Amino acid sequence: DEYGGDFAGRSRFVVECLQEVRKQVGEDFPISIRISAEEIIKDGYTVEDMQSIMPVLVEAGADIIHASFGTHGSPGGITSAPIEYEPGFKVELARRIKEVVKVPVIAVGRFTDPFIADAIIARGDTDMIAFGRQHLADPDFLINAREGKAQETFECLACNQGCIERLLFEQGSIRCAINPETGQELEYPNEAAPKSKKVWVIGGGPGGLTAASEAARLGHEVTLFEADKEAGGQVLLAARVPFKEAYGRWIEVLTARAIKHGAKIVTNQEVNEDMIHKGQPDKIILASGAKPLKPDIPGINLPHVCQAEEVLKGAVAPVEAVVILGSGLVGMETADYLREKGIKDISILETEPRSPVSTLTSHGYMLHKRLRTAGVKFLFNSRVIGIKEESLLLERDPDKQQELKPVQQVIIATGSTGRNHLEDFLKQENIPYYLIGDARKPRRIIEAVEEGARAAWEL
Template sequence: MLKKIFEPGRIGNLEVKNRLIVPPMLTEFAAEDGRLTERYIRYYEEKAKGGWGLIICEDNVVDPYGAGFKRIAGLWSDDMMEEHTELVERVHKAGAKIAVQVYHAGRESSSVITGRRPVAPSPVQDPTQEETPKELTNEEVRELVEKFAQAIRRCKEAGYDAIELHGAHGYLINQFMSPFSNKRTDEYGGNFMNRLRFPIQIIERAKALVGEHYPIIFRISADEMVEGGLTIEDTKIIAQILEEKGVAALHVSAGVYKSGAIVSAPTVIKTAIFSDYAKEIKRVVNIPVFTVNKIIYPMVAESLLKEGKADFIAMGRASIADPYLPMKAKQGKFDEIIYCIGCRQGCQGKIAMQESVSCLVNPKTGKEVEYEIKEAEVKKKVMVIGGGPVGMEAAIVASKRGHEVTLYEKADRLGGQWLLAAIPPGKELLNTLTVWQKGELQRAGVTVALNTEVTKELVVSEDPDEVIIATGANPIVPPIPGADKQHVFTANDVLQGKVDLKDKVVVIGGGLVGAETADHIAVHNKKVAIVEMLPEIARDMESASKQFLLEELKKYEVPCYVNSKVLEIKDSTIVIETLEGKKELEASQVVLAIGSRSNKSLAKTLENQYKITVIGDASVVGKALDGINLAYKTALVI
């Protein structure tokens, strides 16, 4: 079925064994002084072992004052390159080609990170940043041209097969190219060609240092998706000029910081969202074109190549979720691939907090050595109680280490509340994790007991060496007058399909669960409103996912009553207290979504009798990212 993605391809004079690329995605695995760490190197080495054709390492900065993040790799000195050489050698030994992205953040930096006010073509504050940048003088611009070129020279000398200039996503090169950020009227602004002068000078000076044939890839935002920014028609012209200047390939993305929610598209956004941009660019150039963003399945990558939309497929978060995706796809082991679910919690979510990247579906991300699964010295009998994603993860890892593992689930299927999380519109990708975990349980030899509620007596009869309790949490039913009425349900009831929905539903609780449940109800043509005590809806949600969910609620005209308390649930209305006073809302049905409480009952009955570990929501109600990571870690030390 898959043929095109495994055909070799060329980028300038560089031959790549297949069409699958790891695009640059910041990890914050570098040291604060810009040097590469073993963790950084091992992370990319793992991808090389997994069969990717070309790995483009994350944004490496040409000047320490151009860093947009605290732990970002640097290229500003010859003294920094020893670890780069080691990285290149190890990736080559593992069978992949390797490039590195060369960048400067410009106005997307901050004095908090670098100790200096950021610089930019013009003193125009980015809509997402807190500082107005200092305008670069012409002399400073020429100094930066030289810094870029010298960084590229260092990359070639370190052995990188190519470099990628970061001309996208609102960083410095993009800032010069775009009328959204460049308001100059000198040689570096004021018209189309002047705005391109900075990147063209970098390319020309770099080629003078590294030769005409060293491949320079250029990453570009085909459409900045902001008022007054570059459009696809602008970018088609830019692409042709870059080709004429000797760029070897174009890596076509879109967006800048203001439109950044779409740059790493979350779960609800359609697949291959930027592929039509790549197709448009490919129509006007002869050099290879890469497409990127939310390409999860190998079959989609194959189809994009067959359609002629691109020459190479960049799969960033897919490579984080499963570094071995290409190898598994080539062997036809599609059921063994861990698919990215687009949650952004461990990647973009962590980076936004200046923390190192992790992954909800792959706890080994960035911990390839620490989380290596090794056979246990002493084999034990392990009971895992609870068949949600946390319990399944613990059972899988424990069994792979050689323990005798039985997983108990009181329901008739595995997945727990994760199954409900996949019900709202656009969330079906979450089911890929459940399917993968169920397959892994079989492959790892875990005994699964469904329809089995574990009691103290059952534990005593089984007499395990260790017990892992992952029984999750139960919905909270608040002490609101009328909460016990027959037309009052929990969000779980709705998502499980236990409710014949009527019109005029009110959801009490506007957190992630409540907001997504309301969206689910609205999409299915019912009038719904949300009542939330806090000042905002979906406060606990990852930022990009939240943005698109709020847009969806607005589209369906879902009233959201924030700073509001429910006083009473009546037979056909509810009474709420708002900042403006009391209101009475029509409500043929009421849905409770005000949170969950850990299910600790079994753990309490087993205390001081067995070696027990309580994980996931059964311990503390939290995010799946943390719960699955703890499950993996727990099973590693049994």
């Protein structure tokens, strides 16, 4: 019909929409149109196609062109790009659109740093930069930059846990994994608590640090105890895998924020029952994290068997022929870590028919693609029934066994369980406490941060 076929027909619908909007708002009201400057799908519009249509849209009434990219059908969740993509990775599209129009052009694409955005504008690639998810992570990021406090900003981790995945897959309202205020602004307490309490936070992972920061901000006397040499918990391990350096930067900023609010952080300190008796805290927030599971398999205690966290910490050196037990996020990212280290012979064993890391998530898609491209072998429906010095015994069918060799190293990534050994004592002594994060149940950053913040708000 008249809305398809040739160039004029295919552009008719958007042209008529623009013309009607212009008619309704008048000549003095600015109209911005957001377009996919490149659809990044088979037979989709290219940037050359969009260059052809842009002058037509400007003539129809567009005052600003917002040059986005991709569609919901584009691979890798590129429209909400994961952390694998660097800030401004598609700014060239805005530059190409700017070549054919005289109205301002907006670029977009995982921007987190206003100084990078400033440099891109200064070199003439675009007129403006749009920040989306970064506003959810820290709505004060532009103010911080202007006031010389950029080091205090939470940088968006592009994890999509609270924004994209929560909206699309969980049908929930919007959140941010690292900013508990997002989506809860009306519940977020801004005034100090009516009475300051002595609060101990046991554990310095993301949940514990968030709890300490929020409780101190609300005027409580807060001490956080961390058994390790530095706070951060499992996130410090995540920061060691490819592309996730920003996770470590977030922990640094969160730790500094907790200290700025008045929390005292004590590292290399295990909390025991005697300490609690002597310290007499009013409330305890138990954020002691999780410990890795160790499956009951013959040979599990052989010297070439280790936990994934030992590999990521650098405590165990990688070798050439590696088998990882478990294809969850820890197992997959450990394989990615080894791939980056140059290890070629990597196998991932999974008892289920598929990995729990979904390719429907943007990071999951990129991770699967990267590992398969590198030649990492996946063995699904495979149960390890024995570990030998240079091989594994597998059961792939009820009546079928297989020996996998050579195997120089076996890495365990079969999940974790909450480390909540103090909970029974706290119950017996009637000491008020909150159990949060992985200590309650191993999950994601978003749950740990949410529970840490809510524990602090409810003190």
